[in-house]
Amino acid sequence: MLEGLFGPFVEFSFMRRALVGCLALAVAAPVLGVFLMLRRTSLTAEVLAHGVTPGIAAGFLIAGLSVPAMSLGGLVAGLAVALGAGALSRATGGREDAALTALYLIALALGVTLVSLRGDTADLTHLLFGQVLGVDDEALLLMAGVATVTLPALALAWRPLALETFDPSFARAEGARGGLWHMLFLTLVVLNVLAAFQAMGTLMAVGLMMLPAVAARHWARELSGMAYAAVGIAALSAVAGLLASYHLDLPSGPAIVLTAGLAWALSVLAGPVDGLAARWLRRPHLAG
Amino acid sequence: MRGPELRIEHLTATHRRHPAVHHVSARFAPGSLTALVGPNGAGKTTLLRAVAGLHAPDEGHIHVSRPDGAAARVALLPQQSGMDRAFPILCRDVVLQGLWSRLGAFRGASAEDRDRAAHALEAVGLRGFERRPVSDMSAGQFQRLLFARLLVQDADLILLDEPFNAVDARTAADLLAMVHRWHGEGRTVVAVLHDLDLVRDEFPDCLLLARRKIAAGPTAEVLTAANRLEARRMAEAWDDAAPACSQAA
Structure with missing residues (x-):
């Protein structure tokens, strides 16, 4: 039993690297996910994950599989999609989700096209699905670096972000600079998507960001509690997912996301806040 | 004043x-x-x-x-429709938002500030609600909560x-009394x-x-x-x- 839990990490350095990388993702990204969920913009992360692909692909075209080049390209593309969609929807009076959807579909197709110009199927697979078990030093540094930047930045932005989400008019009337903090927040989301992208690929990058966040809603009734719950669920999913992928010989990225999905399903079923079990149990009502 | x-x-x-x-x-x-x-x-x-x-x-x-x-x-009590009443936040923290002009994004609330928040909750008839999430509250209670935030804003x-x-009629009467108190304070x-x-x-x-x-x-x-x-x-x-x-x- 213990051997099954720890053996793979003790024995293989690629498992240890994958573990460190995924834990780095798990401490920061789910907290962003909680805010995305509360702002009713859960899809933004997904859109940004696809939105970064043409930038990553451009980096790949220019410099091959180089982490700095691909990350820089992805950062530019991600910020362009995030800010572009906001500006576009304000300028045309349309809905932001519509503008985001249009942009990310174009971005994904463009990214795949760009990679196909030079790369082969293996490169495309790497782009789409990532390689948790193949994270190199640079990718690991990026993941750890992003987590290191994200946590203090979130701590600073915490109160304005919460206020802006809860009562935007009040935040504006009090001069809380909601727009500025929102930009910082979107930048953090893009950075985390890029870090996750190294391990999970463009299709699953937001799995560790959103699934634990959505699951956390069933474990806490207050913002900070939700954040803790989300990080805990993400970390557990990362470890369990890696172990499952090792023992059952599954692709590791999807295994981690599936584990997080399982955690979400369990939360919906048995979570203490608005879980289904609580409704089915029909305990007698209280006296007052 | x-x-x-x-x-x-x-x-x-x-x-x-x-x-x-x-x-x-x-x-x-x-x-x-x-x-x-x-x-x-x-x-x-x-x-x-x-x-x-x-x-x-x-x-x-x-x-x-x-x-x-x-x-x-200047303080504005908006209509409730623009607010996310399902947001996971405690009543006390909503009242403390009224101190934004002084605390801003970073400064912590002192024990005195917490006292003030507790007093404001008591003044609007929400004593003991400090640690309740706002999602538990009825529309009338939520309105009282917003009045408590206004009270703390001291505008x-x-x-x-x-x-x-x-x-309801009782809440309206209580809140009206608060409006008259503000008027009386100038x-x-x-x-x-x-x-x-x-x-x-x-x-x-x-x-x-x-x-x-x-x-x-x-x-x-x-x-x-x-x-x-x-x-x-x-x-x-x-x-x-x-x-x-x-x-x-």
Whole structure:
């Protein structure tokens, strides 16, 4: 039993690297996910994950599989999609989700096209699905670096972000600079998507960001509690997912996301806040 | 405390170029208690939002000036619909938001601040709610909570948008008592209201709005049958083919 839990990490350095990388993702990204969920913009992360692909692909075209080049390209593309969609929807009076959807579909197709110009199927697979078990030093540094930047930045932005989400008019009337903090927040989301992208690929990058966040809603009734719950669920999913992928010989990225999905399903079923079990149990009502 | 004077000059505020508030000028005396009345779509909310700095006017000016020349603190109680009442936040933390102008994004709340929040909750009849999430509250309780936040804000110009909507008679009476307390303390208060009996009984001054100003002054002189009939004649729908206003600057 213990051997099954720890053996793979003790024995293989690629498992240890994958573990460190995924834990780095798990401490920061789910907290962003909680805010995305509360702002009713859960899809933004997904859109940004696809939105970064043409930038990553451009980096790949220019410099091959180089982490700095691909990350820089992805950062530019991600910020362009995030800010572009906001500006576009304000300028045309349309809905932001519509503008985001249009942009990310174009971005994904463009990214795949760009990679196909030079790369082969293996490169495309790497782009789409990532390689948790193949994270190199640079990718690991990026993941750890992003987590290191994200946590203090979130701590600073915490109160304005919460206020802006809860009562935007009040935040504006009090001069809380909601727009500025929102930009910082979107930048953090893009950075985390890029870090996750190294391990999970463009299709699953937001799995560790959103699934634990959505699951956390069933474990806490207050913002900070939700954040803790989300990080805990993400970390557990990362470890369990890696172990499952090792023992059952599954692709590791999807295994981690599936584990997080399982955690979400369990939360919906048995979570203490608005879980289904609580409704089915029909305990007698209280006296007052 | 002597509240600020609020002066509105020739104010026009629009939604997609259609005026919601059209060339309105009005003066609210320091320490006055004024009801803002008018039919739906008369621009009452837009006027308040413009004064609070949430709606940029197309034309005209808004002056808020305290007798002592210091900067006036303005607080707006908005309608609840713009807020996320399912947000995972504790009542105490909502009340503490009222200290934003002093604490900002980073400074921590002191024990004294927490005390103040607790007292404010007690003052609105929500004693013991400090650690409850807002998602547990009824609409009336939530309105009391927003009043507690206003109390902590300690503003000298207080703008209330339909403060007694969706609350029961007892809550309305409690909240009204708080409005009178603010008035007694010399703060300037403007409240959007629909209940004209309440306005006649409790509000000394009144501004009747139907996009333009119909009448302003002592309530009894404003809420005459003739004035109310004129306000009701305001066309609810915008005129899509309206030309540019001849008075537009």
